[in-house]
Amino acid sequence: MRIKYLGEKIIEGFIYGSGWITTLVVVVIVVFLFREGSGLFNKKPLEEGYGIVINAENKVREITAQEIRQIFEKDITNWKELGGADEKIVVFSLSNIDKYFTEKDLGESFSLLPEKIKEFVQENKGVIAVFPEKYLATSLVHLEIAPISFWSFISGKDWYPTATPSPQLGVLAIILGTLWVSLGAMLFALPIGIGVAIYMAEIAEKRVRELLKPFIELLAGIPSVVFGFFGLVYIVPLLQNLFNLPVGETALAGSILLGIMALPTIITLSEDAIRSVPKELKEASFALGANHWQSIARVIVPYAKSGVISACILGIGRAIGETMAVLMVTGNAAVIPTSFLEPVRTITATIASELGEAQQGGIHYEALFLLGSILFIITFLINWIAELVTRKK
Amino acid sequence: MQNAKNIKQALAFTVFRILAGLVVGILLTVFLFIFLRGIGIISWEFLTAAPKEGMLKGGIVTAIIGTFLLIFYSALIAFPVGILSGIYMNEYLKDGKVKRFITIITNNLAGIPSVVFGLFGLSIFVNTLGWGVSVISGAFTLAIMILPIVIRTTEESLKQVEYNFRLASYAMGATKWQTIWKIVLPTAMPNIITGLILSVGRVAGETAPIIFTAVAYFLPTIDFSIDKPVMALPYHLYVLSTSGINLQASRDVAFGTALVLVSLIFILNLLANFLRKRLKVSSTK
Numbered sequence: 001m002r003i004k005y006l007g008e009k010i011i012e013g014f015i016y017g018s019g020w021i022t023t024l025v026v027v028v029i030v031v032f033l034f035r036e037g038s039g040l041f042n043k044k045p046l047e048e049g050y051g052i053v054i055n056a057e058n059k060v061r062e063i064t065a066q067e068i069r070q071i072f073e074k075d076i077t078n079w080k081e082l083g084g085a086d087e088k089i090v091v092f093s094l095s096n097i098d099k100y101f102t103e104k105d106l107g108e109s110f111s112l113l114p115e116k117i118k119e120f121v122q123e124n125k126g127v128i129a130v131f132p133e134k135y136l137a138t139s140l141v142h143l144e145i146a147p148i149s150f151w152s153f154i155s156g157k158d159w160y161p162t163a164t165p166s167p168q169l170g171v172l173a174i175i176l177g178t179l180w181v182s183l184g185a186m187l188f189a190l191p192i193g194i195g196v197a198i199y200m201a202e203i204a205e206k207r208v209r210e211l212l213k214p215f216i217e218l219l220a221g222i223p224s225v226v227f228g229f230f231g232l233v234y235i236v237p238l239l240q241n242l243f244n245l246p247v248g249e250t251a252l253a254g255s256i257l258l259g260i261m262a263l264p265t266i267i268t269l270s271e272d273a274i275r276s277v278p279k280e281l282k283e284a285s286f287a288l289g290a291n292h293w294q295s296i297a298r299v300i301v302p303y304a305k306s307g308v309i310s311a312c313i314l315g316i317g318r319a320i321g322e323t324m325a326v327l328m329v330t331g332n333a334a335v336i337p338t339s340f341l342e343p344v345r346t347i348t349a350t351i352a353s354e355l356g357e358a359q360q361g362g363i364h365y366e367a368l369f370l371l372g373s374i375l376f377i378i379t380f381l382i383n384w385i386a387e388l389v390t391r392k393k
Numbered sequence: 394m395q396n397a398k399n400i401k402q403a404l405a406f407t408v409f410r411i412l413a414g415l416v417v418g419i420l421l422t423v424f425l426f427i428f429l430r431g432i433g434i435i436s437w438e439f440l441t442a443a444p445k446e447g448m449l450k451g452g453i454v455t456a457i458i459g460t461f462l463l464i465f466y467s468a469l470i471a472f473p474v475g476i477l478s479g480i481y482m483n484e485y486l487k488d489g490k491v492k493r494f495i496t497i498i499t500n501n502l503a504g505i506p507s508v509v510f511g512l513f514g515l516s517i518f519v520n521t522l523g524w525g526v527s528v529i530s531g532a533f534t535l536a537i538m539i540l541p542i543v544i545r546t547t548e549e550s551l552k553q554v555e556y557n558f559r560l561a562s563y564a565m566g567a568t569k570w571q572t573i574w575k576i577v578l579p580t581a582m583p584n585i586i587t588g589l590i591l592s593v594g595r596v597a598g599e600t601a602p603i604i605f606t607a608v609a610y611f612l613p614t615i616d617f618s619i620d621k622p623v624m625a626l627p628y629h630l631y632v633l634s635t636s637g638i639n640l641q642a643s644r645d646v647a648f649g650t651a652l653v654l655v656s657l658i659f660i661l662n663l664l665a666n667f668l669r670k671r672l673k674v675s676s677t678k
Contacts (some may be wrong), residue, residue: 008570012485018474019481022499022544025537032516033509192412199409212413214666219420221591221658223598225627229634229651230423233644260419267416293402314504321506323601324627328635348508348601355512355605360520372512376505383504387497 030376037370040169042147043363047165051133053117053140055125060084062144066158068166071128079126087126092117093165094131110135130165148363153370159334159345161354161364169367173336175374177251177344180337181326182319184255185262189319190312192259193266197308200267201274202296220264228328231257236329243341249331252340257329258319266315273307274300310386317382321375323348347375424655431652434645440653443613444624449642453650455612459528459623460657463607464596466532466619471539472589478540479547479585484573503541507601510538514606528619531607538602539592546588550581583672587665594661598654600627626654 045065046052052068054060060082070076071089079087092100100120106113118137121127128143129136136142146152148169156170200209231253240248277300285295301308331343332353351368358364442452486492514534524530554577562572578585609622610632616623633647634640 005568008568011570015477015481015485018477019486019495021474021478022502022540023495025540026498026502028517029505029509029513032513032521036512036516192415195409195412196416199413203406203409204413212417214662215417215420217591217666218659218662219416221594221598221662222420222423223600223627223654223658225598225600225631226427226651226655227423229630229647230426232634234426263416291398291402293405294398297405317504321504321508323506323508324631328631348506351508351512352601352604355515369512369516372509376509379504379506379509380501383501384497387500 033369033373033376036366037373039361040148040153040363040366040370041150043366044145045148045166045169045363046145047167048362049132049134050130050165051136052143052145052165053121053129053131053136054143055121055127056141057125058084058087058141058143060143062146064146064152065148065166065168066156066170068145069158069160069163069168072165085125090124090127092120092124092127092129153367154374157336159350161358161367167363167367169363171347171367171371171374173334174345174347174350174371177330177334177337178320178346178348180340180344181251181254181258181330181346182316184251184340185258185319186312186316187255187259189259189262189266189315193263193315194270194308194312196263197267197270197274197311198296198301201271202292202300216264216267219260220268224261224322224324225328227257227261228325231325231329239341245341247331247343249329249343250341251330251337251344254326254330254344254346255340257325258322261322261325262315262319265318266311269311269314270304270308273304273311276307277303306389310389313382313386313389317379317386320382321348321379323352327352347371351375427648427651427655431648434649435652439649443615444611445613449646453624453626453629453646453653455615456624456626456629456650457653458615458617459608459612459625460597460627462528462617462619462623463531463535463603463625464593466528467535467539467596468589468593470532470536471543471592475540475543476547476585478544479551480573480578482544482548483551484569484577499541499544502537503545505538507538507599510534510602511605513537514602519606524620526606526609526622528607528621528623531603531623531625532619534602534606535596535599538599539595542592542595543589546592547581547585550584550588551577553584554580583668587668587672590661590665590668594658597657597661598627600625600631603628626650626657630654 046068058079060079063082067076067082071091076082077089079085079089097106101116105116113131114135114137117129117131117135118140121129121140145166153169153171154175155172156168157172158168158170159174160168200212204212235253235256236248236250238248239245239250239253281299281303282295285299286292290298326346327349330346330349332345332349333343334345334350335342337344351372354364355368358368439452440457441454443455444453445451482492482495486495511534514530514537518524518530518533519526558576558580559572562576567575603625607622608625608628610624612622612624630647630650633643633650
């Protein structure tokens, strides 16, 4: 009897432990995501092991990653634009070194390179030299590059995480792309979803409803990669022909798929909310002479409002977090969206397509984890708001 | 007046009917589309042979096996913990702040996008614990993803077991655990199993959590070990439809793969529905 009692206590110990498993998991997820993601801050957005040197007379001491990119793209050509003296910028790096020195000048396995760089930098007032740190003499003046901040990450418009010499880590276009595609999805998923929910809860006969229910469940069960495949083979060419587009991979294609995929969430939860409206309200409305539709529109749905709204919010959450379908049909161009007929790129698609090639612990890798953390925060907030809306009732 | 409001009603109801028809239409389109073009590809060889010649020939057996390995191990991890957790929520925890807190956290876990689970799995299982890209890393990642589904299903099913059953059991001198084990769980089991089957469907279809934790692009040999990467149906479909060298030739194989995947989901859904119906019948007896 004693042993049995002990065994029971052990089992109950397991049960108590398991009860807290989700809490534990969420905490561990937060810790790991944010730990990897926050490694990005205060890192220099410069290729690993590289340094930038300038002429000693140059007054500029710090520039941003974006400015480096503009210099290399020849959008900025004068130090004046960066707050320095009126001096033309001379870019000097491994990619154009053959313009100034021959292979012979540099000696065997670049043994003379440090000396040549030093000479070149001291002679040219406007030089900006980007080389691996081991070739840069310590006596040279280093140009500091502004470290990555949360603000520069969020508000930056350029996403070229593998650009050299300075990776561009701005996710504004990606976040806006995510919201854009989800907005498009909701424009038609919300009316359709709520309409079907009303139909199933109020209008449909029991037989029809029992027939519809498994259909909706099945729709919810179809893997997103299958929707993506369907979109790629069917919707993308259709849109391309219909709107005469250069490419069919557009925000619209993503919105259509996301809308379809968010439908089951919206329908099921809204239907539950509408169904839980007390019968008395409906009967009272009928007694006052209202017909069925008037009762639905003025009594039943307004009463179920909070549940329906929370269903819609969760539907949006589903759309924002969806990965494979948008990855396959939206074209993945990281530009700020202006139209539904252009390619966009979402947070999820960026992570899924780039994480494989990002080096573990590198800037790109950490940037993707930070992006994942942002996605986590967005969906966490959405769930929380949905929770608040439901509880308000 | 009377007429106007009835016309309005007829109009509104027609719109709703059309919308419901639209949703069914969408589903049927997706199904027919995959079925009609995929059925010609399915053959015994397709289901039982390993992929050959840059995945354009042969079959998809390694992907099927990979998917089943992932299902098996993630179920092995998630089901016991999830069911115990559900028991804790419904049988041990009283209504109050703690219960509400855990419920909110569980809901939040359910709302986390699948790709975030992929990031997490990569960070903890693949890198920190050093398990590498393997079945076991993927299974743990997927298990965490379906954990909230298992917990909620268990909780809901237990809730439906009449309280009198428990009282009767206590009256016979049974302890709490004996009551749960011998009375409550068996009564709730069919319902729980229905939920578990649906969570298996989720595991079978997810791509984003396993891209970085479990799958390989191409594996020609059948292997059941848990410390190596596998092929999986959804990832295989993704690869075939986006990054093939010969998109037109790989499209056929992609349709076949999609059909196998959708059929798997379809069968799981049927099974769950069948169980649910049978349960309803037996409980009204």
